Amino acid sequence: MNLIQNLYEQKLTTYPRVDTTYLSEDIYPKVPGILEKLQFYKRFTDKLKGKKIRKSKKVFDDKKVTDHHAIIPTGVTPSGISAQHQKVYDMITKRFISVFYPDCKVSNSTVLGFVKEVKFKATGKQILEMGWREVYADTSPKEQAKEPQKEEQVMPVFVKGEKGPHTPDFQEKHTKPPSYYSEATLLRAMESAGKQVDDDELRDIMKENGIGRPSTRANIIETLFKRNYIARQKKRIIATQTGQHLISLIENDILKSAELTGQWEKKIRDIERGEYAVEKFKAELFDMVNELVHQVKHQKAEPKKIGCPKCSKGHMIRGRSAWGCSEWESGCKFTLPFKFKEITFSDKDMKSLIEEGESHYRFKRMVKKKEELSKVTLNKKLKLEW
Ligand SMILES: [Zn+2]
DSSP: OHHHHHHHHTTSBOOOOOOOOOBOGGGGGGHHHHHHHOGGGHHHHGGGTTSOOOOOTTTBOGGGOSSSOOOOBOSOOOOSOOHHHHHHHHHHHHHHHHTTSOOOEEEEEEEEEEETTEEEEEEEEEEEEOGGGGGGTTSOHHHHHTOSSOOOOBOOOOOTTOOOOOOOOOOOOOOOOOOOOOHHHHHHHHHTTTTTOOOHHHHHHHHHHOSSOTTTHHHHHHHHHHTTSEEEETTEEEEOHHHHHHHHHOOOGGGGSHHHHHHHHHHHHHHHTTSSOHHHHHHHHHHHHHHHHHHHHHSOSSOOOOBOTTTSSSBEEEOSSEEEETTGGGTOOOEEESEETTEEOOHHHHHHHHHHSBOSSOEEEEETTEEEEEOOEEOTTSOEEO
């Protein structure tokens, strides 16, 4: 963020704190002039010279641009900038040039094979014409590998209709656990957070925003470092003991999920449209913080085992999406989901549902467009109901 901010201040690139990848249509007539000025990139811009600049909807779209368009070079020639600044500048400039190059042409192949009656299918592609990839052709393979989109499998050349026996090649491989986040992958994960949110409406709202804003995401991560919740281990980001302890103290799952951001985004949007009062939103935040502090202050260090209400032999254990009876292997199928309607239960809710038959606090919910307080209960048949 600092590097791009410096480039902007030196007037080498346009306004950086944007979350669009589109250009406004008023940029289009300025494109040949900017390309002309990029003298260090002459080997790429020469190929576009004298030709009509392509105007793709994937690049120019006023509807996708609000205050500022995507980051592009201004045409001012950089001089005396550091190697790191140079790298960032190069990324922006190459991307800018490449969008005016022709498409990369690929041939998609599907190969069907079978061993006796067992069928196998392989799909992949061959690059026929490099197109925009020419701009990236001199990037080292290591750099190319960092590109966000995973390349499809590149296939050997097959002639259409080709058939005949082939010698099989066996390879033994192992799957790997997901790798640790680096700062770059964590930023990307924040951008796309919300994909895992179940609620359709919230997921849709989050698709555009993720967690944070382009201008704040790096600072959010920085704050976690400063407060010692996460630490660097070479390029990896790892959770510290303090961080893990903090997360384990917060029983309320909603605070730890991307869904809360989604709910807030929705309310902020409703405020924009005048359908929701700012004061109400603030009051809700105060309530929530109060409730959370209360919960953390009053919970015991070691949670007591909660007995199973069905078989009374087992106790409740946390699974992936529900609590279940520890005696499941001997046939007790009792489970209590983490979520019921729009409510996410905490461990404390689970305890009071089982021991007292009802949730320990009341939930606000909309009933016929009016807000009502209601409780969740576990009935005699061990089913949840409002
Ligand atoms: Zn049981």
